[in-house]
Amino acid sequence: MQSIVVFVYAAEYGRDNDILYGFAVGGYAVAECFCVICSVAVRFTTYCTAAAHNKDGKQLIEKCGRLSSSVGRRANAYQIISDAKIAIGLEILPHTTHILSINLYGKMIAKETLPVSFEASAAYFSKLKKAVKNFCQINHHKAESILGIGLGVQGLISPDGSELTYGKILDCTGMSIDLFSDAFHVPCKFVHDAECACTSELWENPDITDATYISLGYHLGGAIIVDGQLLTGATGKSGTFEHMTLVPNGLDCYCGRKGCAECYCSGNSLLSDCDNLDEFFSRKATGDPSCLAKWDEYLRHLSILINNLHMVLEHTVILGGHVTPYFTEEDMEHIRSCVAERSTFDDDTSYIIPGKCRTDTVATGAALPFIKDFIEGIYLI
Numbered sequence: 001m002q003s004i005v006v007f008v009y010a011a012e013y014g015r016d017n018d019i020l021y022g023f024a025v026g027g028y029a030v031a032e033c034f035c036v037i038c039s040v041a042v043r044f045t046t047y048c049t050a051a052a053h054n055k056d057g058k059q060l061i062e063k064c065g066r067l068s069s070s071v072g073r074r075a076n077a078y079q080i081i082s083d084a085k086i087a088i089g090l091e092i093l094p095h096t097t098h099i100l101s102i103n104l105y106g107k108m109i110a111k112e113t114l115p116v117s118f119e120a121s122a123a124y125f126s127k128l129k130k131a132v133k134n135f136c137q138i139n140h141h142k143a144e145s146i147l148g149i150g151l152g153v154q155g156l157i158s159p160d161g162s163e164l165t166y167g168k169i170l171d172c173t174g175m176s177i178d179l180f181s182d183a184f185h186v187p188c189k190f191v192h193d194a195e196c197a198c199t200s201e202l203w204e205n206p207d208i209t210d211a212t213y214i215s216l217g218y219h220l221g222g223a224i225i226v227d228g229q230l231l232t233g234a235t236g237k238s239g240t241f242e243h244m245t246l247v248p249n250g251l252d253c254y255c256g257r258k259g260c261a262e263c264y265c266s267g268n269s270l271l272s273d274c275d276n277l278d279e280f281f282s283r284k285a286t287g288d289p290s291c292l293a294k295w296d297e298y299l300r301h302l303s304i305l306i307n308n309l310h311m312v313l314e315h316t317v318i319l320g321g322h323v324t325p326y327f328t329e330e331d332m333e334h335i336r337s338c339v340a341e342r343s344t345f346d347d348d349t350s351y352i353i354p355g356k357c358r359t360d361t362v363a364t365g366a367a368l369p370f371i372k373d374f375i376e377g378i379y380l381i
Contacts, residue, residue: 060084080104085374086141088132088149089367091193091360093218094118094170097128099135100363106203106371108360110139120172122179129183147374148187150366151180152196154219156236161189165236168254169219187370194221194239195230196365197320200357202228203368208316212309213355214241216302216321217362218267218277224313241309242266246301264301267323270294281326299331303338306352311344320355327354 060081067075082103091098097118100111114131118124132149135141155167164175181188191199194215202208202225209228215221220242224231231238242262243255250259263269267277273290274280284291306317319327319335332354340347357364 082107083109084145085147085371086145087147087367087370088136088141089152089196089363089365090128090132090150091152091196091362091366092118092170093154097131098360098363099132100360100367101135101139101141102364102367102371104371104375106364106368108364109141110135111360111363118170118172120167120170120175125179129180133183143185146184146186148189148367148370149180149184150189150191150196150369151177152191152193152362152366154193154221155190156240157190157192159232159236161191164190191366191369192221192236193217193362194223195232196363197221197355197357197361198223198225198230199365199368200361201318201320201355202230203365203372204356208318210313211316211318212313213239213318213320214265214306214309216265216267216319216323218322220262220266221321225315241305244305244308246305261301261305265298265305267321270298270323277322277326299335300338303335303342306335307339307342310339310351315351317352318355319352320357320361324354325358 061078062081063076064079065077067077082105085104086101086109088099088101095115095117097114097116098111099114101109103109112131112135114128116124116127116131136143136146150161153164153167153172154169155164155172157163158165162177164170164172167173167175177188177190194213194217197215197217198213201213206228208225211225213223213225215223221239222241223239233239242265243253243257243260245257245259246261246264247259251263252258253260253262255262270277270280270291272294274283280291280294284295310317332352336349336352339349339352343349355361
């Protein structure tokens with residue numbers, strides 16, 4: 001784990017001196033702090049005032065101006081150099097793979113989509129490794145600046161991210177990260193796609209404490225947030241809402257069971273007559289009777305799932321994934337109304353909200369853990 005030493009001066013209100021503080025940098029130039037001196041609440045703003053370097057000598061913090069002040073001397077303001085370190089994230093889908101890079105602020109630097117169909121084979125991963133190397137070369141991402149590479153996949157992952165323990169969608173159960181990581185000298189790991197999407201949501205909305213995240217992707221998924229952290233369970237199965245029975249003896253699921261929520265609330269459940277979600281919602285917008293009926297059925301089943309989950313976990317329910325960007329406010333109100341009708345105890349369904357992250361959530365969320373670990377590894381005195 002690399003470390004950074006940062007000294008922070010704080011201009012105390014009403015006094016013309018500097019106080020040395022240790023400040024946990026989370027990608028921000030300014031931290032709003034509160035302290036109590038002699039029972040008086042004093043608000044002050046802290047600024048980083050010492051350069052920080054990697055062990056490779058590359059500077060991580062730069063001066064970004066001076067602070068205006070009515071008392072005492074003006075302090076220098078410092079900020080983290082956003083691209084001093086980066087992380088790479090991939091979203092692996094059956095017929096395409098998305099690659100992107102993010103900086104220390106979690107913002108996307110570059111993105112590329114590969115029209116390559118997935119295979120759990122050395123030949124596929126050979127193409128993928130070459131594509132990632134080309135992506136890094138084109139975008140001038142030097143090896144020493146890359147913190148790690150995360151591969152977001154549709155399946156359950158071992159705790160260390162090294163193996164697909166359940167991968168029926170991509171037919172890749174047992175697949176090892178070694179097929180990919182042998183070409184790179186940085187940490188590489190698999191990450192469950194729904195957890196990736198939830199991680200992106202947590203990054204954009206750090207005030208979330210307890211929530212149920214429903215990933216309405218082409219395949220259904222989910223995640224549980226407790227005390228601001230993902231709850232994965234002993235073997236990583238917590239949050240697999242897609243295989244909760246929604247309709248007993250209902251439609252066949254890819255898992256081999258019948259009536260799973262996957263069959264009724266996934267994006268694929270809308271596509272019996274359409275090739276993709278754009279086509280479905282375009283036809284729905286023109287008033288296509290088949291699409292309108294299917295959408296109404298979709299929202300009805302989704303409301304059942306939401307109500308059931310909320311009965312178990314009385315949390316905020318966040319709707320994310322590929323389908324959510326197509327939701328209108330009317331759709332959200334319809335969902336809330338349907339849930340209220342089913343609720344046993346009250347009709348307040350304001351806890352159902354759309355996610356803030358609408359695009360590239362899986363690939364971004366696959367990269368973010370490396371950024372988060374790096375930031376948390378900064379030591380201050």
